[in-house]
Amino acid sequence: MKSGEFFTLVRTWLTSYLPRSRRLSPHTIRSYKTALNTLLEFLAETRHLTLEQVGFDAVTYKSMSEFIAWLMDTRHLSATTANQRLAAIKSFLSYCAGEEPSLVAVWLDVKRVRPARTPEHAPDALSMAAVDALIRAPGQQTLQGLRDTTMILLLFDAAARIQEVLDLTLADVNTTPGSGQVTLTGKGRKTRTLPLMDKTGRHLEQYLDIFHPGTRDPGTLLFFTIRTSRHQPMSQDNVAYLLNKHAAIARNQCPEIPERIHAHQLRHSRAMQMLRAGVPLPHIKEFLGHANIATTSIYASADNQMVREAIQKASGTTPDLAPLWKGDDDLILRLAGLK
Structure with missing residues (x-):
């Protein structure tokens, strides 16, 4: 052809x-x-x-x-x-x-071409101390600080993908105390409506009052940048830059924050927090918008691995177990049922 x-x-x-x-x-x-x-x-x-x-x-x-x-x-x-x-x-x-x-x-x-084999990596979630430090880093004394605080808090609370947050319109957000929620549009244009913490709702309401005052057009993007005196969509690169700028500040208070961070780590952190709080995997799957629960299961595997590593460290000073018996190899094999 x-x-x-x-x-x-x-x-x-x-x-x-x-x-x-x-x-x-x-x-x-x-x-x-x-x-x-x-x-x-x-x-x-x-x-x-x-x-x-x-x-x-x-x-x-x-x-x-x-x-x-x-x-x-x-x-x-x-x-x-x-x-x-x-x-x-x-x-x-x-x-x-x-x-x-x-x-x-x-x-x-x-x-017939087979995909490349991908190594299984545990999700690179941040600790709750690191998440808290990152949320506090922008401060709220400036308009940009208020905006960035609200965005980081929303990324974490809704365990949202970065593009899901950037695509939010005013119609997608409900800040009513006790029933706040956000509607995200994920992969394949699938939507999911998630509850928000009242704290997140209060930050959003404050953000809306300042950045979207007066009559609010439901189709207006929630987050934006201003170029040539006009509202323009934010890019993922914008968010990556802001996160790492604030991470550099937060690292002074929380040294465990890595040198480079990305928005997906907040999503991982929320999922791990939910898992450790006892939320069943099927519920976490729906919360994250995963198509297959096998994708969600990696968080359980990561959590088990962390527990295992902690146990290994704690047992570092424990003496090795003594052999169960001493004797020739033939006897050992017979006792083990191998002969």
């Missing part, structure tokens, strides 16, 4: 199928677009193909297997990110196979 037909399918997939048929968010579509652009860079660098030469004949089991390795070895992406890129390519080819039957063989060939 010629290059023109390849890019025609790319255009219809990105501009029509994903937003209209799949109803995916702009953020997810940007991720898919990034995957395709990365594939084109791979083909240019390793196959020396210009855009005019790119076609489905370049997308094979062999080339996609090499693509995964290239992402991790040359681009130094994590296995998780590399797998996301591969999944996006497979999704594109699945669409192409539905549009053009001659491409079914291409899709089935690439579908």
Whole structure:
């Protein structure tokens, strides 16, 4: 299939199928677009193909297997990110196979490519002391400090993904004491409504009075920046910068705060706090908006590992147990039922 037909399918997939048929968010579509652009860079660098030469004949089991390795070895992406890129390519080819039957063989060939093995890491949750120090760091003496305090508190209280908070509108927030709640729109445009602590509700109400005074348009973004005298959406990079700026201040009071932090650590911290408070995993799963409880179970595994490490440290001075018996190997095997 010629290059023109390849890019025609790319255009219809990105501009029509994903937003209209799949109803995916702009953020997810940007991720898919990034995957395709990365594939084109791979083909240019390793196959020396210009855009005019790119076609489905370049997308094979062999080339996609090499693509995964290239992402991790040359681009130094994590296995998780590399797998996301591969999944996006497979999704594109699945669409192409539905549009053009001659491409079914291409899709089935690439579908056999296995994702890279990802090491299991415990969630890098912050301690409650670190969370408290981070929330207090911005202060509330300035408008920016009030805004940042409110955002950090909301990220933690709702265990929200960073984009979920940035997408919030005024209609999504209820600050009524005793029944405060926030409605988040997560992956796949799935919404979930979560209760808020009264403390968070009070901070939000104060924030709303100052940053959204008077008649409030329900569709207005809750958090924003001002550029050229106009309200503009905040970016994830904005939030990452603010978090690390305040973390540097909070570290003076709480040295255990790591050198670099990210918003997802607040989400991890909230999940671990709920787990230790006895909240069942299925409830935590719904709170976090996970599609599969296996994803949520990693918090229980992490908690067990922390307990195990604490026990090991506490038993460091405990003497080793004496052998149960002494005797020849044959006797030991017989007593153990192995002979």
